[in-house]
Each structure stands twice: as C-alpha cells, then as structure tokens.
Amino acid sequence: MADFVVEARTDFSNDVSKQPVLEVRDLVVRFERADGVVHAVNGVDFAVRPGEWLGIIGESGSGKSVTLMSILGLLGEGGRVIRGNAWFNGVDLVQLSDRQLRTVRGKDIGVVFQNLAEGFNPYLPIGSQIAEVLVNHRLCTRRTAHRRVIEFMHELGIADAKARFQQYPHELSGGMRQRAMIASAIVSEPKVIFADEPTTALDSTVQMQVLALLTDICRKRGTAVVMVTHDLGVAAHTCDRIVVMYGGVVMEEAPIDEFLQFPTHPYTLGLRAASFDPEQPDRPLRPIPGVAPVLLEAPRGCPFAPRCHMATTVCRERLPALRQTRPEHRVACHHVQGENEHEPYPIP
Amino acid sequence: MSFAAISDWHERASHGRKRRRRLAWRRFCRNGLPVIGLAYIALLFIVAIVGPFVTRQPTVNIFQANQSPSWAHPFGTGQYGQDLLTQIVRGLGGTLLIGVTGAAISVAIGLIVGMVAGVFGGFIDAVLMRLTDFAFSIPTLIIALFIVVVTGFSAWNVGLSIGLVTWAGCARLARGLALSVRNGTLIDSAILAGGSRWYIATRYVLPQIASNMIVFFVFQVASVLFQSTTLIALDPQYVPLTGGQLPPGSNLLLNLLNGGGGSYIGYRWLFWFPLGVYCSMVIALLWIGDGLQALLNPQQPLPRRWFAAWPRLRAARGGKGVNMHG
Ligand SMILES: Nc1ncnc2c1ncn2[C@@H]1O[C@H](COP(=O)(O)OP(=O)(O)O)[C@@H](O)[C@H]1O
Ligand SMILES: [Mg+2]
Numbered sequence: 001m002a003d004f005v006v007e008a009r010t011d012f013s014n015d016v017s018k019q020p021v022l023e024v025r026d027l028v029v030r031f032e033r034a035d036g037v038v039h040a041v042n043g044v045d046f047a048v049r050p051g052e053w054l055g056i057i058g059e060s061g062s063g064k065s066v067t068l069m070s071i072l073g074l075l076g077e078g079g080r081v082i083r084g085n086a087w088f089n090g091v092d093l094v095q096l097s098d099r100q101l102r103t104v105r106g107k108d109i110g111v112v113f114q115n116l117a118e119g120f121n122p123y124l125p126i127g128s129q130i131a132e133v134l135v136n137h138r139l140c141t142r143r144t145a146h147r148r149v150i151e152f153m154h155e156l157g158i159a160d161a162k163a164r165f166q167q168y169p170h171e172l173s174g175g176m177r178q179r180a181m182i183a184s185a186i187v188s189e190p191k192v193i194f195a196d197e198p199t200t201a202l203d204s205t206v207q208m209q210v211l212a213l214l215t216d217i218c219r220k221r222g223t224a225v226v227m228v229t230h231d232l233g234v235a236a237h238t239c240d241r242i243v244v245m246y247g248g249v250v251m252e253e254a255p256i257d258e259f260l261q262f263p264t265h266p267y268t269l270g271l272r273a274a275s276f277d278p279e280q281p282d283r284p285l286r287p288i289p290g291v292a293p294v295l296l297e298a299p300r301g302c303p304f305a306p307r308c309h310m311a312t313t314v315c316r317e318r319l320p321a322l323r324q325t326r327p328e329h330r331v332a333c334h335h336v337q338g339e340n341e342h343e344p345y346p347i348p
Numbered sequence: 349m350s351f352a353a354i355s356d357w358h359e360r361a362s363h364g365r366k367r368r369r370r371l372a373w374r375r376f377c378r379n380g381l382p383v384i385g386l387a388y389i390a391l392l393f394i395v396a397i398v399g400p401f402v403t404r405q406p407t408v409n410i411f412q413a414n415q416s417p418s419w420a421h422p423f424g425t426g427q428y429g430q431d432l433l434t435q436i437v438r439g440l441g442g443t444l445l446i447g448v449t450g451a452a453i454s455v456a457i458g459l460i461v462g463m464v465a466g467v468f469g470g471f472i473d474a475v476l477m478r479l480t481d482f483a484f485s486i487p488t489l490i491i492a493l494f495i496v497v498v499t500g501f502s503a504w505n506v507g508l509s510i511g512l513v514t515w516a517g518c519a520r521l522a523r524g525l526a527l528s529v530r531n532g533t534l535i536d537s538a539i540l541a542g543g544s545r546w547y548i549a550t551r552y553v554l555p556q557i558a559s560n561m562i563v564f565f566v567f568q569v570a571s572v573l574f575q576s577t578t579l580i581a582l583d584p585q586y587v588p589l590t591g592g593q594l595p596p597g598s599n600l601l602l603n604l605l606n607g608g609g610g611s612y613i614g615y616r617w618l619f620w621f622p623l624g625v626y627c628s629m630v631i632a633l634l635w636i637g638d639g640l641q642a643l644l645n646p647q648q649p650l651p652r653r654w655f656a657a658w659p660r661l662r663a664a665r666g667g668k669g670v671n672m673h674g
Contacts (some may be wrong), residue, residue: 069536072540074536074539074540076531077531102539102542105539105540106539106540106541106542107542110540111536111537111540113533113536113537115533118532118533118534118537119533119534119537120534120537121534121537121538121551121552121555122555122645122646122647123551123552123555123556123644123645123646124551125368129541132541132542132543133540133541133542136541136542136543136544136547137542166367166368168646168647170646170647184537184541
C-alpha cells in the first residue's frame with residue numbers, strides 16, 4: 001500500500017528498547033447503568049514509547065474513548081475501572097486518587113477532544129482558558145502564562161494571536177477552535193497527548209492542516225501521541241503504530257508499515273474492505289455486516305465472532321490471546337497461528 | 349520579553365476587557381426593553397425614597413370615602429377616605445425592599461445549596477438534598493409568620509423570613525441544572541485545565557445556570573410579594589389602617605385588600621391603580637432579567653442598533669446602503 005506514508009514518519013520500529021512512557025495493562029472498565037452493566041473495556045494492553053504516535057482504530061463503540069478517559073479518571077457517572085494498570089512515570093494512574101490525578105492530567109498528559117463545541121467554556125475568552133492550564137497547574141505566573149499562550153497560538157498558525165486571545169470560542173471557526181484546543185493540550189509541555197478523534201468534526205482540508213500542525217508540534221517537542229480515529233487514511237498518514245480495538249479488546253497491533261502490508265485479523269481486513277483505498281480506487285467499499293454491539297455481559301469468546309465470516313466454535317467459546325505473529329506484530333485470533341502467517345485472508 | 353512588550357500586552361488586554369464590557373452592554377440593550385425596565389425600576393426607587401417627604405401625611409376621612417380620581421386625589425380614595433396615591437407611594441419602598449430582599453435571600457441560599465450539591469455530589473449531595481426536602485415540606489407562610497412575630501413586623505424582617513423559608517425550589521432547580529452540566533466534555537476539559545472545584549463551580553457551572561436563576565429571581569420577587577401580603581393579613585393583630593398608615597412591613601398590594609370585597613365592583617380605581625403599579629414593576633423586572641441573560645451570554649448575537657435598520661432596508665431595496673459590519 002501507499003509508500004508516501006512511510007516517508008512522512010519518523011521510524012521508531014528499530015528502537016524497541018526505548019522504555020514506554022505509558023503502559024496500559026489488562027484494563028477492564030464497566031459502566032453501571034439502569035439497564036445493566038456495560039462492559040466497555042475488557043482487558044486492553046498497549047504501550048506508547050516516547051515520541052511515538054500510536055493510533056487506536058476501530059468502529060464506534062469499540063471502547064476507544066472509554067479506554068483513554070479511564071486512564072485519566074474521567075469516566076462519567078457509573079463508570080469504574082475494575083482492574084488493570086496504566087503505568088506512567090513509574091506510577092499507576094488507575095490507583096491514584098482524584099487529587100493526585102489532578103497533578104498529572106492536563107499537565108503531563110494533554111487531551112484534544114473531538115467535540116469542538118463543548119471543549120471550551122463559552123463564557124470565557126479563549127486565551128485565558130488556555131492560560132488557565134498553566135496557572136492552575138502552577139507552571140508559571142498569570143502574566144508569563146499569557147505571554148506563552150500568545151506565543152503558542154502564533155506557533156500554531158493562529159493569525160493575530162493577540163486579538164484572538166480575547167475572543168470567545170464561538171467567534172472562532174472550527175479549525176481555529178481545534179488549533180486552540182491543541183494549544184491548550186500542549187501548552188503545559190506534556191509527555192503524552194491523548195487525541196480522541198481530533199479531526200472528525202472538521203472538513204477534510206482543515207483536517208489535514210490541523211493534523212500536519214499537530215504532527216509538527218509534537219515531533220519538535222518529542223511528545224508521544226495516542227490518537228483515536230476511525231479513519232484508516234488519517235492513521236496511515238500520521239501514526240507510527242496501530243492498535244485495532246473491537247468490543248473493548250485489542251484485536252491487532254503492529255507498526256504502520258507492517259499493518260499496511262500484512263493486515264491479518266479478519267476484523268482489520270473488514271475495516272480495510274470498508275474504507276477507501278487510493279491504490280484501488282475502483283474497488284467497491286464493503287461494510288462489515290452488523291453493528292458493534294453494546295456489551296451487556298462480558299464477551300465469552302472473541303467479541304467479533306458474531307460478525308466474523310471465519311468464526312468457528314472455538315471463537316465463540318474462548319477469548320483469543322494476543323499472539324506475536326511477526327516481529328512487533330501481534331494478533332488476537334484463533335485462526336492466525338505461527339510466526340510466518342502473514343497472507344491476508346481473502347475477503348468473501 | 350522586554351518590558352515594553354509586556355506593557356504593550358497589558359494595554360491590549362485592558363483594551364480587550366473594555367471591548368468585552370462594551371459588547372456586554374450592547375447585548376443588554378438588545379431591543380430596548382431592558383433599558384426601559386431599568387429606567388422604570390430606577391424611577392420607582394426614586395419615588396419610593398422621595399415620596400414620603402413630598403406626599404401629605406396619610407389620613408383617614410370617612411366623609412371622602414370611595415371618591416373617584418380627581419385633581420385632589422389623582423388615584424381616588426379608598427373606603428376609609430384614604431388617598432390611594434399616597435398609600436401607593438408610601439407602600440412602594442416596602443414593596444421593593446420585601447421583594448428584592450426576599451427573592452435575593454431565597455435565590456442565594458437555593459443557589460449555593462443546589463450548586464454545592466450538584467458539583468460535589470455524593471454524600472454532600474445526599475445531605476443537602478435531605479435538608480432541601482425538609483425545607484420543602486415546611487408550611488412556609490406559617491413559619492415565616494412565626495419568624496416575623498418574633499422579630500417584629502418590618503419590611504426587612506418580612507422579606508428575610510419569607511426568603512429563609514422559600515429557597516427549596518431554587519435549590520432543586522440549581523442542583524438539576526448543575527448536574528446537567530457536570531457530566532460532559534466541558535467539565536472534563538475544565539478538570540484537565542487543573543481547575544479546582546470552586547473554579548469549576550464559579551466559572552463553568554454558574555454561568556451556565558445563571559440565566560435560569562435570573563428568571564427564577566424575578567418570579568421569586570413576585571411570589572415573595574404575594575406571600576408577604578398574605579402574611580400580613582394572617583397576622584392575628586392585622587388592622588387595615590392605623591391612623592391612615594398601612595401596617596408596618598406591608599407592600600402596595602395591601603391596598604387591594606383594604607378596598608374591601610364589595611368596593612372592587614363599583615370603585616374600579618381601587619383595583620386598577622395598585623395592580624397596575626405592581627404588574628408594571630414585575631414586567632419591568634422581567635425585562636431587566638432578559639437583558640441580564642443576554643449580557644451574561646457572549647453567544648447572544650449582538651443586536652443591531654434599532655436606528656441602524658434604515659440603511660439596511662435601503663440596501664435591501666437596492667439603494668445605497670451602509671456596511672454595518674465595517
Ligand atoms: N457514560 C457511559 N455510560 C454507559 N455506557 C457507556 C458510557 N460511555 C461509553 N459507554 C459504552 O461503552 C462502549 C464504548 O464506548 P466508546 O469508548 O465511547 O466507544 P468509541 O470506540 O466509539 O470511542 C459503548 O458500548 C458505549 O455504549
Ligand atoms: Mg469515541
């Protein structure tokens with residue numbers, strides 16, 4: 001698949017020895033709801049290395065956002081981390097109290113939300129909201145904060161930053177607001193940024209601009225990024241490594257080249273078949289039949305089994321473990337065995 | 349960063365603050381009604397303060413009972429021959445004081461209780477809401493009457509007592525509104541910005557619920573006045589007029605009661621004048637409330653000045669227009 005993708009990225013695939021900045025292990029998250037317990041995340045493992053750009057892809061309802069929010073302790077009403085760890089800087093974020101978490105989230109971990117309309121307080125000027133991050137986290141005085149924010153806005157290509165500083169969120173365009181959100185996520189110089197579908201709300205030209213900007217600014221600072229997206233094209237352009245999630249479980253994990261050349265899991269292949277490929281513009285798009293269910297009980301077998309064309313009895317009985325199939329390439333599927341298996345499955 | 353640059357920034361920031369203030373005022377003015385309301389309430393305040401000095405001592409004169417409006421008695425006279433204009437002017441101060449203190453106290457208590465409950469949640473929420481249930485359950489007027497009987501009848505005490513017993517509704521409303529904004533991306537981003545609970549409550553939650561609270565306040569003014577009238581009449585020692593004076597702690601609505609049931613039919617001025625002043629006051633407060641809502645919400649579109657409509661109309665008809673946005 002597309003070669004241009006490879007040039008655009010820093011190659012971290014050789015640097016396996018780098019200690020991860022964030023390591024999530026066996027994370028399980030559930031929501032208590034009136035109609036039962038929602039099993040949103042059912043044992044997720046992944047790690048992010050310094051400066052790496054990790055993409056998490058999967059359909060809506062796969063548990064991507066919940067995974068990120070649970071690490072930050074921002075699960076809404078009824079949400080609870082049942083077990084698992086999120087190691088960051090030698091501490092387990094899952095174990096931290098709300099007060100202790102406050103010194104980490106927003107400061108060492110920045111967040112860019114998808115929901116532009118709600119990301120900013122409509123009653124405060126945008127600049128002071130960004131400056132507030134620095135002031136509240138006691139990183140500098142208010143006066144220095146204002147200066148730094150204006151510098152940042154300038155760096156993010158916000159023209160006439162001093163005037164914009166005084167404007168209210170609704171006075172900015174979508175692209176500008178997303179830039180401001182990026183500024184507020186990165187102004188505290190975090191080690192990791194969580195970007196939950198950062199560009200989904202934007203139209204495609206602005207989308208690429210904002211992505212290029214985010215890539216640029218994170219690369220300069222060596223900030224690691226965990227980006228949730230359901231756009232394979234966006235992921236291919238920006239990510240170093242991909243984690244595919246479904247039903248709150250990691251299905252496949254691979255460096256981007258590997259992922260593009262040897263996608264293995266039937267779910268990944270389904271996603272590929274359902275999205276546009278510039279290499280094969282004439283290929284008809286084939287959606288995966290059915291929708292991602294809301295899991296009201298813990299999946300017994302593979303969560304994808306009900307929609308998988310390859311599913312057999314064992315798929316419905318036992319949850320497949322993530323297994324290494326090739327260097328750095330791990331797949332959770334009963335039908336992928338051995339190290340050398342990398343032939344893409346035919347799509348029926 | 350040079351010193352010059354810093355001072356330059358400060359200049360711009362203050363410029364921005366001035367701009368925001370100016371825009372807020374323009375939003376308040378909107379369609380002119382809030383300004384009219386403000387002017388009217390200001391006028392009532394002036395009349396309430398100055399009135400007692402320029403009106404005649406109220407007297408009772410049974411030979412002048414129930415006279416229709418004339419030059420000597422512009423609003424007519426009541427069944428004891430009291431001059432209605434004097435009664436209204438002298439009742440105005442109490443009316444404003446009772447209405448505003450009562451509503452302010454009940455909204456302040458309700459807002460604090462409801463917002464703390466909504467923002468903090470958990471145990472604090474549970475305790476405060478049980479307290480609110482209790483406040484809801486008490487027979488407000490009777491308890492308020494006890495308070496007033498103990499503390500003495502005065503406009504201040506009447507307002508205070510009613511405020512102290514009627515905050516439960518406001519607390520429930522404030523809590524519900526706070527809860528509805530508590531869960532969501534907005535508050536998540538406030539938490540990520542390192543905001544303390546206090547910061548989130550005052551800067552994120554309060555502005556969102558302020559507009560509802562303002563409306564609630566205006567209705568509460570009307571409700572407190574209505575209740576205070578009943579309160580006075582419930583007083584076992586209630587005397588309609590003592591030496592021509594309304595009882596202490598009363599408001600202009602009491603003039604309606606003083607008319608006596610039968611007189612409403614024949615003597616309409618006894619009905620229309622006090623009611624007109626009262627209703628226009630409540631309407632003016634509502635208009636001010638509308639203006640305040642617009643003032644507090646920067647997302648409200650800026651109004652075009654009404655006198656600026658002409659050039660646009662001409663432009664729409666193809667005439668030479670003035671660019672309003674330039
Ligand atoms: N606040 C919540 N209460 C109950 N269920 C939730 C809540 N948030 C998410 N879920 C459920 O968790 C699952 C994963 O959601 P999410 O992580 O938002 O998916 P996505 O991969 O699209 O980001 C979904 O089934 C969703 O219904
Ligand atoms: Mg999501």
